[in-house]
Amino acid sequence: MMNKEALLLAAIFAPIFGALILPLLGRVSQGLRNNTALALVALSCLCSLSFIPSVMGGKNIIFSFALPLSLSLTFYADTLAVFMAVVSSFIGAIIVLYSFDYISHYDNQNEYYLMVVLFLGAMMGLVYSANLIYLFLFWEITAIACWRLIGFYRGQRDVLKADKAFLVTVFGALVMLIGFVAIFQQTGTFNLIIMRGQVLPDIIVALILFGILSKSATLPFQTWLPDAGVAPSPVTALLHAAVLVKIGVYVFARLFLMTFMISSSWHATVMMIAGASALVAAGAALVETDIKRLVAYSTISQIGFIFLGLAAGNMVGAVGGLLYILMHGLAKGGLFLCAGIIEQNAKTKDITRMGGLIRTMPVTAMAFLFCAFSVMGIPPLGGFFSKFMVISGGIKSGEIWLTLVFIVGAFMTILYLFRAFTLIFLGESKGYPSREGSKMMVACVALLAILSLAGGLLANYPIGFLKTAGYQMVGLLK
Amino acid sequence: MTYLLLFIPFAILILINLFPREKRTEPAFWLGLAVLVFQAGAVVASQFGYWGTILTSQLESVFGFNLQLYKMGHVLVMASALAGATALLVARATLKNKRDRFNFVGLLLVSLIGINGIAMVTDIFTLYIFIEVTALATFILIMLNREQAAFEGAFKYLIMSVVATVLMLAAVSLFILIGGGTSFLDVKMAVISDPLAYTALLLFLCGLFIKGGMVPFHGWLPDAYSSAPTAVSVWLAGIVTKASGIYALIRLMVIFGGLEPLQNIMLTVGAASIVIGALAALGQKELKRLLAYSSISQMGYIVIALGSGTVLGIFAALFHFFNHTLFKATLFANVAAVEEQTGTQEMEKLGGLAQKMPITGLTSAIASLSTAGLPPLSGFWSKLLIIIALWISGHYFFAAVAVLASVVTLAYFLLLQRQAFFGLVPAALKEVREAGPILLIPAVFLSLLIVVIGLVFPFMIQMVLR
Amino acid sequence: MMLLSVLLILLVLISLWAVMTPLLLRAAIGLAATSALLTMIMYQLGAPLAAVFELSVCAGLISVVFVSVVSLTHRLPLKEFMKRRQSRIKRFIFLPLLLVAALAIMLTIKLPFQLQLPAADKISDVRVMLWNIRRIDLFGQIMALLAGVYGVLILFRGRKTDGD
């Protein structure tokens, strides 16, 4: 048995410090740099995977280095953390693989790989850290990486959008930091393990929720997310689908389900915000014609479902919400990568000007369809189980009317995704020269589609794993 | 060590003037750099208790100076060494005239002596003298290459400086009248016993606010910074205004820490400086002016931290003081590189320079983000400590102001990045190349320090607190 | 007390003249006269050493600097001068009024000072004070003078045409 703590550190710091040497490697050879980037992310993923047996057995892994002022460097791997880490690093690895071809003919590749790997490393750090200050630290590193990635094409508009995303998320994060400092004043520590089970005053909850909602682009702060679609497609997949927006969700689960007791009225509030967010974003997606913005609005809408599950306050909802993170990550990542292939080969992002692409890019079309089915929640794909559990969790919590709103949102999801699929792939070709993406890229999207299907067929395994997470939640003990 | 910090620069100052006229520029540069290296080395060596007895005891009998170097003085001495070395290198690259370069070294040494004096004084009037020595050298430095705008900048600074002098000396005379002495101890006794001395202390603080360019006395600062040669701006922004205004303020707060109305003044002035400086920076079109307003805003953070009145607050203020030297010196070195390669510092004419000048672009991004307080850079930790100090001492409103102004800080630095470094290269700048190594070395070194301190700070604090 | 009051009043009046007189040369002379008066006051208060300094340095040296600055900067043509004078008078007319007002206010309110004076100093000799106790001030003076030397070297040099 290898030393678990060393593996934990490797999972976090291998990508972070490895990322810094990527630009140097890039000067030597592009292939070396690309493969190293993939290896770093894969290594992180494997390390996280290796924790599964022990956390399933209830043995959580702690690494701690004592420092004064309550700044102790503490990393903590429990079921929730391991789950998040595996999901994000796995999808991240696929996205890095996809980038090999997608990004190969642009400037600033060195910076691209540096930032992507740094971003994933910071994500690992955020997921595993059990100290609020380090959580904030990694949270902001992801924001910095995002800023550079969204502005990847360097155009005036791209940079403006990047700045906007950066400012909104940092603003939210700073408000959250005030909340953290207030927690410190109350409890005298930043350590999450020590604070477990404490009751939080409402004002602090509001401050922290502000940060969470801004990062996960929920209703009042949603605008930066569609705008961030100016970034290259793998980046949008990374930001929107797989990783970035899930940070908010993860921190919500970590703080308000695993650590603190908050008054139940907050759960209802979060559900209401999530419902509004789901409905409004779905409406926007119905009329949007830019393919990437459409999928981005769909993300905002789906994040609402995750919040519904987590805020429902019961086992089915919480497990469903976490499962949703996995299924949505796979399916939405697939959709974005498909959109990337389409955009690159059809030379447009406007879905009304596409059509009949199924003839020229059949694999992409099938992958898109499967991923779309999963997002819609059609059995037997993975999305069905998660959506079903989330909604039944909502009903169980007694908020029938709110849950009804979500069901309407789910129908709208079906509508706008079918509309998109029809416009893009079916009908007459509008004369755009289009061809299938490169083998690597197509393989990536196909893999994601297959995994979405497999996730549905084998849904027992992740659900069983997540149940152990559910048992650890303080919010559910009452 | 206290004597050496004054006499070694003094001796070098005499020495460089002894060289023959034609050959003195190069030796002056290297000797000046040697002094700064000695300063930094002295601070590091003193951490291991090296200077305690050897030289001091012999010099004691010759020079009966009443000086003391506390731990907090080390921060100032170290920061001045870093900023001074950066300024020297920038001067070497940007000042074309040999005589200017020579005079720059001389004046830098004079003001360095002033700053070292400020770090060690135990007497409020001596403090004033050294502040004035620093300021005098600075007036001349601003005028060094006699640009048109520099006359106005320097004269404005001089006027404000004399006004500050009047306030400070009025305070000193009141201290003599009430306390019968001007040493910090006498002054403290006087302030505790008599409300008139308290007023005098406030006058003195006003003088320091003027020297440090705090709102509402900040009018001179952007003019002085932007009209000076860039090498001088590095020195001015990196250490001079902070040493003569803000450091003295920290020193006094250590002595008079517990006085409630004093804290309220600090909090108000600090918050006003943070907000007004940051908002004004948003509207600037020139790099140097933007950085000048940013300085006002960052000085506000130091002052507001002092207002918390806790030990943590003073520690945070000192730490931010040091950090500010790091990132402002880096940014001004970057401005020097940009100005040198493109010939302009107006942001409208720049763009996309990160592609043409990758190292300058990277270091400026690191320094900007550190100023805005983003982790894992050193600026994050100092701001975090400031916020914690304010929050725990119950100043919730000011903590919130300090936090939210960080967003404005980030906004104007993103503006700077967007206009100058991030983005596409305009046609006029297609031929621009990276600046020479002399300008890159300080920027790279300082930004490395920013990153390393940011990463190891939690470990560092363990050493400091022990 | 009587003599001192007269001297102080004279000091205010002469410096007022220095500030308000339209000719720059006269302003410089007025300032020298102010210094001379200050010297007398210092002497009256029993501070002869400071008085000597004030007389030689301020009334002497600084006046020389002022007069040379005035003579180096050329005079305005008469018409221009008269025009400026009009606007100057308009601007400066409020100063005497302000002074009178301030004086009136101060004479009426008369703040209730109750000075708690400290014990008298043990060292009464200025030379001992300056050379033994406040040596560091002397060092500071030397540094200030050095800065002044640099100032003369840099600022009083001609236009920036001379290369090296």
Next chain:
Amino acid sequence: MVIDQLFWLFFMTFILLLIEGFYCVTVTYNLFRILIGLEVLIKAVTLFVIAAGYLSGHLALAQSIVITIIVIEVVVVVVAAGIILGFFREFDSLNVKNARRMKG
């Protein structure tokens, strides 16, 4: 009591001189006259220091301080004179408004 009265006398003179100096600095556009105003300010504070030393019986301290102040004052005046002369050479005038006009 005499001491309080004396202090009040010095204080009034100090304030009047300050008013003169500040008025002069703020109202005029002539650099040289600004310098005159600054000088009046420094004179005022010098007087105040000596007065404080005299009243409190610390005349030796006050004298040594005044001597230092005078030395620094000279350097300030010399530097200011240098700036004024440089300004005059650049703009051929002592008027601050001219500089602003040239800057545009």
